[in-house]
Amino acid sequence: MTDLSLGGRTRVDRDRLLHLLQNYGVHLGVAVLLLVNIAITPHFLSAENFRTQAVQVAPVLVVALGMALAIGSEGVDLSVGSVMALSTSLLSLYLGYGMWIALLIAVLGGVAVGVTNGALVAFIGVQPIVATLALMVAGRGLAQVLLPQLKDVRDPTMASLGSGDLLGVPYLVLIAVALALLVAFVVRRTTFGRQLLAIGDSRPAAKLAGLPVRRVLILVYVCSGALAAIAGVLATARLTASDPTSLGNLMELSAITAVVVGGTPLSGGRVRVGGTVAGAVLIQLLTATLIKHDLPPSWTQIAQAVVIILAVYAARERGRR
Amino acid sequence: MPSTTGHDTRPVMGAAVLSVRGLSKTFPGVHALDGVDFTAHAGEVHALIGENGAGKSTLIKVLTGVYRPDPAATPGTGVITYDGSEVEFTTPLAAQHAGISTIYQEVNLVPLMSVARNLFLGREPRGRLGLIDFRRMHREAEQALRDLGVRVDVRRPLRELGVGAQQMVALARAVAVDARVVIMDEPTSSLEPREVATLFGVIRMLRARGVAVIYVSHRLDELYEVCDTVTVLRDGTSVHSGPIAELDRLRLVSLMLGREVGDVRDEGLTNFSGNHDTEAQPILEAQELTVHHQLRGVSLAIRPGEVVGLGGLLGSGRSETAKAIAGALPPDSGRVVVAGAAVRTGSTPAAIRAGVSLLPEDRKAEGIVPGLSVRENIALAALPGLSRFGLVDEARIDRVVDTFMKRLRIKASGPHQRVGELSGGNQQKVLLARWLAMNPKVLLLDEPTRGIDVGAKAEVQKLIDELADDGLGVLLISSDVEELIEGSDRVVVLKDGAVVEELTGDAVTEDRLLRAIAAAPATTADPRTRGGDDD
């Protein structure tokens, strides 16, 4: 917000205020929650607590990054939770061949789901919700077929990935931050990022400008699938177990919430990586606050539902402008 | 029912059913209607014509309750009088209930539902327990359609019918609600000739029943065949109203376009300089482009350094020709040759690679990407060339953007301002910059100066001139006759999707253009026999 044009009238000011609130409300929310917690929650300001919160938010954030790309292209990816489950199954199955091979295969699984999603959307013209819904159903089934029940992961490298740290910062958090920076870089600095935003903002204009619309869309879902798979690996490392039945359940909802709360409109054309990070942190803090004050999970879920509706409602106002 | 023999025996016109006086409608920044007078009488077919932006669709939308008119400046004006009393329709439904039915250009029915269900939606005959009596509904639907000369299985889904028959179902629905006024917005744009004949039969039947028909079309032949009276709109005002028989074609076209035949005008009212004729080989040749219902074997050639105008009324196939050349509208047949090599048709990227760029007519929906900045919009098409290994070369983009923002004098608070916030003229310049950054060989400009203010208009016109001087081939589409004549070195005139004449050299005058547009059709026999031009 550096360039100011005319302005000066109250109407403009109110619009700007609303605009600011929509764009930076999520940061304000995070700040308020932090302050409230510092004031009322005992032991909130401990390194240990921050560590816990950050480790918990890492997988959600990684999934949300891919979701932000999908939503930026005026789509959505409901299959992310199932991709996490698929990834944890593949990881467990191939861990015998060494961690790096298993990791590679897990991510390739996510890429394969992404290619399928992308092909359904870009070539066949299925609505993104529907296309990714089919993969959401089949993906989790496949994950459970590959690995019928919970399995402990006893791999020292995986264990250290899950609980180790560098200068006090957990690996999981480092990886999530690195991926966030990478996605921000891709959105800002690559042709793919620019083309994605143009396609999300105005598909007809992008087509007439000769952009490779199909290729970009497929790549969007591939990114989303790969990031979800990585999130699956991270979550497995943290839990030191593979549980394809429950891992990633409702993850699509958390990811969409983080993205939408972070100020990325569902109508596409914008990707706010910083906002998405803040959105994921906001949801995590909200949950943590409620839990720390012995408010039951039921309240957390209801609160989360209300936050989603409010965020979408606010974004709708922006869309109309 | 008294027989109406032929279209020459016109029934005596009835009383005024629907009229407006001094009607205005403004949108933010636009005066769409500015004191329009219009009266439709019972038992008349009233043509409503005008070029793009003349205000036809706004007037129809006000009449049918989609828009509300501006509050009247003086008492007694700006109101709709229906059936002798002032009315105010708040919704399309209210207008329909009052007896004003509209048949939209695109059939507004539900294609997956059966014909009968479409006909009776919301007013199904109901029997015991409030359940729909399908037997009666099907019988009545069949009867209603047979009255219009359509015999179809009313149980089949609507989409299985041809467009013409669907149009008839829409018509049957409009008539079935005892409409007093039926508004038809370009009903024939996608009909076969025999379907048009059927439609005209229905229109005459409605007229005989005392219904007022308001008929919007750009096909002059049809207007003269079926209409009694005509109202011409231009720039939001009604410039003429009266019996159509009193106007010859030339006069009608003159009224629509706002140019007088035989008017002596000074050159130089626009910002175009003289001609830049060249004898060079064509840089682009379109050969026999055909698109079902839209283009019938259009051929034209553009030489480097030449501005070729594409004349014709709205709906004559001007935009379609440009889109077909640019790969945005896949032709059924025909070729596009650029610099001696055939270009794959129906592919925008292929056309762009060959050096053909289109500035689309609908700037807001198909041109700009409103949420992105000026800088990103300019760099959009050229992005792969301005990147290395998929990474954007920001410094090079800055240079390109800076060059073009200066050269085209784009007024923005900076390269990072969102394009959606710019004025129309500056948006157009951003689009021009987007294509110029690609070093095109041919620019197709579809209404490049529409909806932009006078100053920007002059600038854009000057730019077009400069670009041609630099050796680009330019195809210019414009409803502004003056712009077309002064800006073009040659003018290809289209009518009903085919080339009817090509004006060159001294023949590029408003007079000749108007005459070419107004010329009566040779026949409707084989359009291909007169598709070619003379080079």
Add this chain to the structure above:
Amino acid sequence: MTIDTPSPVRPVDKVTEGEPLGASRSERLSAFAQQHGALVTLVLAVLAAWLSFDTFMTVDNTQNMAVSSAFLAVVALGMTFVIITGGIDLSVGSLFALGGVLAAWGSQYGTAVALLLPLAVCGLIGFVNGLLIARSRLAPFIVTLAAMLGARGILLAVTDEGSKTYLVDKDSFFATLGQGKVLGIGAPVWITVGLFVAGAVVLRRSRFGQYVYAVGGNEDAAALMGAPVARTKTAVYTLSGLCAGLAGALNAAWLVSGVTILGSGMELEAISAVVIGGTLLSGGFGFISGSLVGVLLLKVIQNVINQIGSLDSAYQQVVSGGFLAVVVIAQTWLGRRRRVL
């Protein structure tokens, strides 16, 4: 052209019974596949299972399949209405579970409370979904996704965070709604059949049903033709909530307890059943009987997978996900070909 007859118009299209205009043989074949493909597949699946497993066509097994299909079928019934309007309801799984718990809790105050309480609460949540979608124009998937979460929250709140299970008195009338048998067939099956007949009549023969199709087929046209678009949309989400709540209540009566962990993933099963049954996910086309066939097909496949024994029950999801993808691709292709026509 001169016209001189009282009926002054020439016929445009002559379409006689078995020969619709523009419908080629392959067109009709694909239309048949869309309408009856699921039924044919169901018959083949049942025959194959019958021949392969002695334990398939037994009275017990078929009884079991019928009753366990009944609950999903009731959910799919409401979902069919929603999908025909072009929407989607992802909250039904949570509403199903919530309905069951509320019914079990309410059964201590009598059958009326046991039925009306879940209907009221789930219907209200559906109504709010509908208002947000129809009036505030929010995207259906995100509204109902939030409702899914919210309803689960309410469920946890009612059950002491899932630690408490309410039981239904085995001898109450409410329990017989789930456990009773008429003519040897379980009560839930009868109720489901009744609801499907009623649903089919409403969809095909009432004016509301016509509006449902019109809104899904072409919302703008429907509005111009005077259909109450917002009211219709609100109504279908309310109906979907009611169906999910009722299915949950019946399920609680059958299990004689309100189980809190049920219902997750049910929304996907219901959507799969509806779409496999021939209803277009893009809206405007579909039929109630197809959804019933879709539910039965899913349950037969599930049963077969269980019979094989060596196969994990997760294959069920793979198969229905694959089915869903195939059906959706086929629908999109069909739709595109027809648009070109």
